[in-house]
Amino acid sequence: MSIAANTNSEINLENSKHLRIALVGKPNCGKTALFNALTGSRQKVANYSGVTVEKKHGYFKTPNNTLVTLVDLPGTYSLRSRSPDERVTRDVVFNQFKEENSIDLIMAVVDATNLSGSLRLVLELKQTGIPVVIALNMIDLAKLRGFEYDVEKLSSLLNCPVIPTCAIKKSGVTDLVAEVDRYNQLEVTANKWQEPDREMVREYHKEVHSIIKAIEKRKGMPSLWSARLDKLFLHPVLGLFILLAILFCMFQAVFSWATIPQGWLQDMFDSLQAYVAALNPNSFLVSLIANGIVAGVGSVIVFLPQILTISLFIILLEDTGYMARAAFLMDKLMGGVGLHGRAFIPLLSSFACAIPGIMATRTIENRKDRLVTILIAPLMTCSARLPVYTLLISAFIPVKTVWGFANLQGLVMFALFAAGIIFGLIMAFIFKTFFFKGDRQPLILELPSYKAPNLYNVILELIKPAKSFLRRAGTIILSVMIVIWFLSSFPLPPEHATGPAIDYSVAGIVGKFLEPLFRPIGFNWQIVVALIPGMAAREVAVSVLATIFALSGANDDAIRESLTVVLQHAWTLPTALSLITWYVFAPQCISTLAVAKRETNSWQWPTIMFIYQMMLAYLMSLVVFNLAQHFIH
Ligand SMILES: Nc1nc2c(ncn2[C@@H]2O[C@H](COP(=O)(O)OP(=O)(O)OP(=O)(O)O)[C@@H](O)[C@H]2O)c(=O)[nH]1
Numbered sequence: 147m148s149i150a151a152n153t154n155s156e157i158n159l160e161n162s163k164h165l166r167i168a169l170v171g172k173p174n175c176g177k178t179a180l181f182n183a184l185t186g187s188r189q190k191v192a193n194y195s196g197v198t199v200e201k202k203h204g205y206f207k208t209p210n211n212t213l214v215t216l217v218d219l220p221g222t223y224s225l226r227s228r229s230p231d232e233r234v235t236r237d238v239v240f241n242q243f244k245e246e247n248s249i250d251l252i253m254a255v256v257d258a259t260n261l262s263g264s265l266r267l268v269l270e271l272k273q274t275g276i277p278v279v280i281a282l283n284m285i286d287l288a289k290l291r292g293f294e295y296d297v298e299k300l301s302s303l304l305n306c307p308v309i310p311t312c313a314i315k316k317s318g319v320t321d322l323v324a325e326v327d328r329y330n331q332l333e334v335t336a337n338k339w340q341e342p343d344r345e346m347v348r349e350y351h352k353e354v355h356s357i358i359k360a361i362e363k364r365k366g367m368p369s370l371w372s373a374r375l376d377k378l379f380l381h382p383v384l385g386l387f388i389l390l391a392i393l394f395c396m397f398q399a400v401f402s403w404a405t406i407p408q409g410w411l412q413d414m415f416d417s418l419q420a421y422v423a424a425l426n427p428n429s430f431l432v433s434l435i436a437n438g439i440v441a442g443v444g445s446v447i448v449f450l451p452q453i454l455t456i457s458l459f460i461i462l463l464e465d466t467g468y469m470a471r472a473a474f475l476m477d478k479l480m481g482g483v484g485l486h487g488r489a490f491i492p493l494l495s496s497f498a499c500a501i502p503g504i505m506a507t508r509t510i511e512n513r514k515d516r517l518v519t520i521l522i523a524p525l526m527t528c529s530a531r532l533p534v535y536t537l538l539i540s541a542f543i544p545v546k547t548v549w550g551f552a553n554l555q556g557l558v559m560f561a562l563f564a565a566g567i568i569f570g571l572i573m574a575f576i577f578k579t580f581f582f583k584g585d586r587q588p589l590i591l592e593l594p595s596y597k598a599p600n601l602y603n604v605i606l607e608l609i610k611p612a613k614s615f616l617r618r619a620g621t622i623i624l625s626v627m628i629v630i631w632f633l634s635s636f637p638l639p640p641e642h643a644t645g646p647a648i649d650y651s652v653a654g655i656v657g658k659f660l661e662p663l664f665r666p667i668g669f670n671w672q673i674v675v676a677l678i679p680g681m682a683a684r685e686v687a688v689s690v691l692a693t694i695f696a697l698s699g700a701n702d703d704a705i706r707e708s709l710t711v712v713l714q715h716a717w718t719l720p721t722a723l724s725l726i727t728w729y730v731f732a733p734q735c736i737s738t739l740a741v742a743k744r745e746t747n748s749w750q751w752p753t754i755m756f757i758y759q760m761m762l763a764y765l766m767s768l769v770v771f772n773l774a775q776h777f778i779h
């Protein structure tokens with residue numbers, strides 16, 4: 147069997163042949179699952195089209211000591227390639243990337259439950275002259291649905307090896323690797339591929355049809371369950387209701403399940419902070435560790451259960467195949483504001499983080515549609531906002547049950563997410579009407595069949611956000627917090643100072659200098675100080691507040707209280723509401739702007755993104771602050 151290895155350095159390049167193999171196939175046929183099975187990688191696998199949007203490399207060695215570089219590619223139905231992600235696949239097949247060598251072998255992945263959708267691409271691939279080996283994947287599902295094929299005949303008709311595989315169970319993988327070892331027996335011919343015109347497409351279809359007729363020993367049935375469930379989930383009224391119910395449960399879960407482990411973590415960090423602080427109240431080092439590191443980083447880490455809860459919901463929606471249905475349901479609504487139906491999945495991914503969301507827009511063909519989607523992606527509530535929302539909601543929104551069953555805090559969180567979506571749609575409408583006029587293309591998206599979520603995959607995908615969250619806490623947040631501690635502690639106050647030491651520090655001075663600018667929207671100087679490093683990573687704002695309040699309280703021997711309680715005393719409700727509003731809209735993330743620059747290849751779009759978000763945030767906070775003051779006082 148193959149030896150899994152992920153990095154170049156693990157492989158001894160001497161004394162071995164080297165082959166470059168590309169995985170090519172229609173979307174959602176299991177290319178990445180096969181890639182992971184062959185190379186031991188952990189690339190994202192999910193049950194909808196357009197999961198992979200860029201090329202990924204992995205490595206393995208065959209029993210004959212051939213070193214293989216395997217390239218996982220975005221799915222495509224044809225080499226004609228329309229959208230940016232599909233173009234990557236075509237460019238790899240035709241060796242358009244200067245920095246890479248040409249492909250020696252194509253591993254064509256064919257969905258055994260849907261041959262007609264897969265074989266046309268195989269016929270095109272055969273035209274390239276590059277040797278092809280076919281993985282007849284999802285053979286388990288095909289069998290289950292009653293399909294039976296004459297594999298040998300398929301192999302002779304297409305004149306290439308065909309290996310039945312089940313990528314998620316790794317079955318057939320050994321045979322596939324054995325075919326790689328027989329590479330020398332395969333013929334390389336000249337490239338005869340031409341961009342297919344209508345007539346050629348018709349010819350291809352005919353050929354596919356006759357191949358299927360010749361090899362199909364028994365015709366299976368499409369999944370009965372999928373058809374039944376679709377009647378429910380795709381129903382124009384009931385379906386929307388179910389979608390809303392699912393999202394509602396997700397936010398309720400954040401404030402019911404997740405708050406329990408969050409409480410444990412909070413207690414742990416509070417005791418740790420108190421313990422460290424008590425070691426030597428006058429030492430700077432102790433203060434740095436207690437108030438800067440433990441209070442700052444701890445205040446963010448306690449939100450891990452929230453991040454995991456939302457991630458779990460999204461992973462389950464992706465893995466079961468529901469996500470593509472949600473895209474269809476939303477298509478009408480999104481079409482109403484001029485958004486492309488394909489914008490749904492990138493926007494939904496932006497709930498985890500705008501960065502993969504913006505990258506996922508590569509599946510959108512039309513540049514204008516893609517730009518609009520990129521511009522509004524940051525308005526979707528990413529997980530980095532969760533700590534800020536949760537903290538402020540816990541501090542200012544009472545724990546109350548409304549309508550007999552709903553948790554009020556969960557409802558407010560739901561409303562914040564909804565605000566992001568609604569304003570995203572409004573902005574899309576404005577952009578589309580004034581800047582990117584154009585016709586709307588219909589959404590063509592193959593609906594995957596429903597599957598029970600794969601436990602291994604769910605755990606694997608859940609570990610990823612947990613890891614990246616903790617990594618952020620341990621790197622960027624930790625380093626920002628150390629800097630913030632210094633800026634909030636020095637210079638030291640003059641000898642007979644009356645106020646807390648932080649008032650005399652750099653952070654205090656800068657915050658107070660900028661405060662007038664933010665006074666109309668109700669922000670005090672502590673918030674202003676928190677917003678600046680919050681640009682590096684949104685959650686940092688929570689850490690900064692924790693440190694500022696820890697330092698402010700350190701002098702007057704106050705009993706250490708949790709940040710939630712401190713905030714309740716320090717801020718008014720209008721201020722809190724204004725800050726929450728700011729977080730819904732403000733461009734508080736440099737990495738998002740950087741990715742927007744990379745994906746659009748210009749500074750123009752991230753600049754527009756920054757300016758419109760800033761204006762929107764200020765304006766909305768102003769409105770909310772004034773309304774709240776008017777009604778609450
Ligand atoms: N039952 C079964 N499911 C499979 C098999 N291979 C993949 N899957 C599932 O099919 C779905 C799609 O798999 P991916 O590997 O993400 O497909 P892909 O071809 O990389 O998709 P894109 O990147 O979107 O083009 C996932 O839910 C997998 O778990 C298989 O052989 N049998």
Ligand SMILES: [Mg+2]
Nearest residue numbers: 177178197198
């Ligand atoms: Mg993939």
